[in-house]
Amino acid sequence: MKVKVHVTLKSGVLDPQGKAVQHALASLGFAGVEGVRQGKYIELELAEKDPAKAREAVDAMCRQLLANTVIENYAIDIAA
Amino acid sequence: MRAAVIVFPGSNCDRDVMVALQQSMGRAPHMVWHRETGMPEVDLIVVPGGFSYGDYLRSGAMAAHSPIMKEVVRRANAGVAVLGICNGFQILTEAGLLPGVLMRNAGLKFICRDVGLRVETADSLFTRPYRKGQVVRFPIAHNDGNYFADEATLKRLEDGDRIAFRYASSDGKTDAAANPNGSLRNIAGILNERRNVLGLMPHPERLADPELGGTDGRPMFDGLVKAFAA
Numbered sequence: 001m002k003v004k005v006h007v008t009l010k011s012g013v014l015d016p017q018g019k020a021v022q023h024a025l026a027s028l029g030f031a032g033v034e035g036v037r038q039g040k041y042i043e044l045e046l047a048e049k050d051p052a053k054a055r056e057a058v059d060a061m062c063r064q065l066l067a068n069t070v071i072e073n074y075a076i077d078i079a080a
Numbered sequence: 081m082r083a084a085v086i087v088f089p090g091s092n093c094d095r096d097v098m099v100a101l102q103q104s105m106g107r108a109p110h111m112v113w114h115r116e117t118g119m120p121e122v123d124l125i126v127v128p129g130g131f132s133y134g135d136y137l138r139s140g141a142m143a144a145h146s147p148i149m150k151e152v153v154r155r156a157n158a159g160v161a162v163l164g165i166c167n168g169f170q171i172l173t174e175a176g177l178l179p180g181v182l183m184r185n186a187g188l189k190f191i192c193r194d195v196g197l198r199v200e201t202a203d204s205l206f207t208r209p210y211r212k213g214q215v216v217r218f219p220i221a222h223n224d225g226n227y228f229a230d231e232a233t234l235k236r237l238e239d240g241d242r243i244a245f246r247y248a249s250s251d252g253k254t255d256a257a258a259n260p261n262g263s264l265r266n267i268a269g270i271l272n273e274r275r276n277v278l279g280l281m282p283h284p285e286r287l288a289d290p291e292l293g294g295t296d297g298r299p300m301f302d303g304l305v306k307a308f309a310a
Contacts, residue, residue, distance in 0.1 A: 013183075013228065014183075014186070014262070016183075016184055016185070016186050016187070016188050016226075016262070017184060017188065020188055064145075065137070065141065065145065066137070068138055068141070068174065068181055070173075070179075070180065070181045070228070070229065070230075071181050071183065071228060
């Protein structure tokens with residue numbers, strides 16, 4: 001089963017990389033980009049067949065390693 | 081004093097710390113590979129600087145789950161002194177021994193230069209040889225040294241006298257001009273609640289010998305040796 005995880009910075013946490021990307025887009029002539037937040041996308045291939053169990057396992061993975069919950073949120077997307 | 085230095089794949093200040101410790105201790109520390117699950121009884125464990133695991137995922141994230149780190153956490157919780165320098169500080173936050181996180185430098189550049197630090201507390205094994213308010217010069221060399229923690233954590237650190245060092249000008253001002261990386265409240269180093277764990281981004285071991293251009297870092301190592309001599 002394929003599981004997709006998005007790790008994003010919590011709101012209120014400054015994202016200097018996102019800001020730099022925003023400035024670079026502006027200097028390339030892309031007007032009207034009002035904000036850029038950069039995050040991570042992680043794909044997992046799990047042996048688990050049960051979606052509920054898979055979600056539970058990936059949630060633990062996110063809390064222990066994939067995300068740093070001091071500054072990051074995570075979203076788990078389980079493919080059908 | 082008996083000491084151990086943890087070595088991860090990608091550590092690059094492990095030998096610098098070894099030399100600094102040897103100079104102060106008069107004998108070499110144990111060098112402990114990250115795959116080990118145990119180590120000899122020691123008074124001090126150093127988690128050195130470098131780029132453990134190539135900074136994959138987040139700086140310090142992979143190293144924090146190395147086999148040896150379980151033992152480092154166990155010893156820290158038992159009161160053994162633990163010093164995390166640079167990548168070592170990042171690893172200690174990821175391992176949950178210190179609060180907060182070290183984010184990408186605000187200016188997005190790797191910074192390698194000497195900085196001024198104001199000693200914020202002399203009440204710890206690591207900072208006892210210094211005076212509160214004293215300004216020292218240590219080098220920094222990092223990409224991810226931008227200290228972040230939520231307001232409640234910052235307040236806990238300040239109320240508990242747990243901020244060890246702040247980035248400061250030579251006359252002791254801890255303003256934005258003296259802040260190299262965007263760290264909240266100019267924080268460069270912090271202690272745990274029990275005060276036996278110190279994490280700091282600057283490198284005391286890199287200015288611990290006159291041949292290196294300065295000795296402001298040496299008192300930290302001499303002080304630890306003295307503390308554990310009794």
